[in-house]
Amino acid sequence: MPKPTPHPAHSPRQSVFPGRGSYREAARIGEVLRKETVGGMLLVALAAIAIVWANSPWAASYFAVRDFRIGYAPWHLELSLGGWAADGLLAIFFFLVGLELKREFVAGDLRQIRTAVVPIAAAVGGVAVPALIYLAVIGNDPGLRGGWAIPTATDIAFAVAVLALIGSHLPSPLRIFLLTLAVVDDLIAIGIIALFYTDTIDLLPLLFALVTIIVYGLIAQLSRRFFGLHPAAPWLILLPVGLVAWAFMHASGIHATIAGVLLGFTIPVLHHKSDRADSAGPGLAEQFEHRFRPLSAGFAVPLFAFFSAGVAVGGLDGFASALTDPLTVGIVAALVLGKPIGILTTTWLVSKTLRIRLDLALRWVDLTGVGLLAGIGFTVSLLVAELSFAPGSPEYDHAKVAVLAASIIAAGLAAIVLTVRNRGYRRISEQDTIDADGDGIPDVYQQADAGH
Known part of the structure; x- marks a missing residue:
């Protein structure tokens, strides 16, 4: 059998980005993104239903459902259904963010400086530049400054749903770069929420929350020793302990989703040194x-989108008023322009400074497409919008209209850029699946390891 044509990027990985990682990691991320694709489509569908319902003759029933309160008030847990979605269901999403961060630090692109520096810099640029553009557009209006963090997030589920809808064959290195970028982006957003969107902190519940999280982490770290590979045993202890930690964090005044991140970060992650199957079986992570993942992508995030995206725009006049509001213009400009500009600029500066070159199979327009995909803020942007402005205020509604509009525009522009390049992506994808020696691992990963 003839040998495959060498991939143009088969050179030492420390001088090339975006990296493809190991085959095991690439396969895992491919599976993650396939699950997020389904979730992203559900998210878009439920958000669309919410917008139509909230602007229909039956709008009152939508808001009655969203604002229906349930829970136990003495424990600070009497929330509206929309509040339960934002504080409770999104904690599942942020638990996975914490778990993904742990994976990236242990076994992914963030475990070594040479592979971590580009996506981290790109994420920082993708947060800082949109925030600066937003502040520049809204000017000196003190009532709008609190929304500066709205355009800093990336919605990976929505982004990969766009890739699925346009039939993109985005190469594995770009998919890994996009996911890593989004995970770091979410980490920054979590820090922003904790630091800038917490009005008061009750120290005693916070202390209890941190102690409970430490206990949770100790149980998780010791679970393999005491429970072996039994899949159900850790759940009987970890699930109730995690719920207690979430409740204490919620009572402390810090947004309860922070508990999800911290809990996810305590889960032990196995670092597989080989692309072969692990005989020890799957770890707790x-x-x-x-x-x-299916619970988050298929239920928690779409339901949050359903309760959060429903905004009564007040007909054509109200929609026109929202679109001309400096708040709306600032958020749209920040997401659609600021995200790709920030990501591309910082990536270019880091690559030139550290003499890291772009994979020869790719072009800078490919990173432009990824930057536009990152401009789809949606889930976390909607959450920050709810934390930035008082419910029912014009700013609250206009911010959500802006997030929706910006996400649609960014998705459309990304689809155009990536569709134009799709033929080239297909060739790269076909090349990356060649397994001439029939060992079950594409040769491109073994050649990259040999070059390294």
Whole structure:
């Protein structure tokens, strides 16, 4: 059998970005993105239903459902259904963010400086530049400054749903770069929420929350020793402990989703040194991701989108008023322009400074497409919008209209750029699946390892 044509990027990985990682990691991320694709389509569908319902003759019933309160008030847990979605269901999403961060630091692109520096810099640029553009557009209006963090997030589920809808064959290195970028982006957003969107902190519940999270982490770290590979045993203890930690964090005044991130970060992640199957079986991180990913992508995030995206725009006049509001213009400009500009600029500066070159199979227009995809803020942007402005205020509604409009525009522009390049992506994808020696691992990953 003839040998495959060498991939143009088969050179030492420390001088090339975006990196493709190991085959095991690439396969895992491919599976993650396939699950997020389904979730992204559900998210878009439920958000569309909410917008139509909220602007229909039956709008009152939508808001009655969203604002229906349930829970136990003495424990600070009497929330509206919309509040339960934002504080409770999104904690599942942020648990997976914490787990993904742990994976990236242990076994992914963030475990080594040479592979971490580009996506981290790109994420920082993709947060800072949109915030600066937003502040520049809204000017000196003190009532709008609190929304500066709205355009800083990336919605990976919505982004990969766009890739699926346009039939993109986005190469594995770009998919890994996009996911890593989004995960770091979410980490920054989590820090912003904790630091800038917490009005008061009750120290005693916070202390209890941190102690409970430490206990949770100790149980998780010791679970393999005491429970072996039994898939159900850790759940009987970890699930109730996690719920207690979430409740204490919620009572402390810090947004309860922060508990999800911290809990996810305590889960042990196995660092597989080989692309071969692990005879020891899946670790706790694999078990949790297998169970929680469908729940997050298929239920928690879409339901949050349903309760959060429903905004009564007040007909054509109200919609026109929202679009001309400096708040709306600032958010749209920040997401659609600021995200790709920030990501591309910082990536270019880091690559030139550290003499890291772009993979020869790719072009800078490909990173432009990824930057536009990152401009789809949606889930976390909607959450920050709810934290930035008082419910029912014009700013509250206009911010959500802006997030929706910006996400649609960014998705459309990304689709155009990536569709134009799709023929080239197909060739790269076909090249990356060649397995001439028939060992089950594409040769491109073994050649990259040999070059390294």
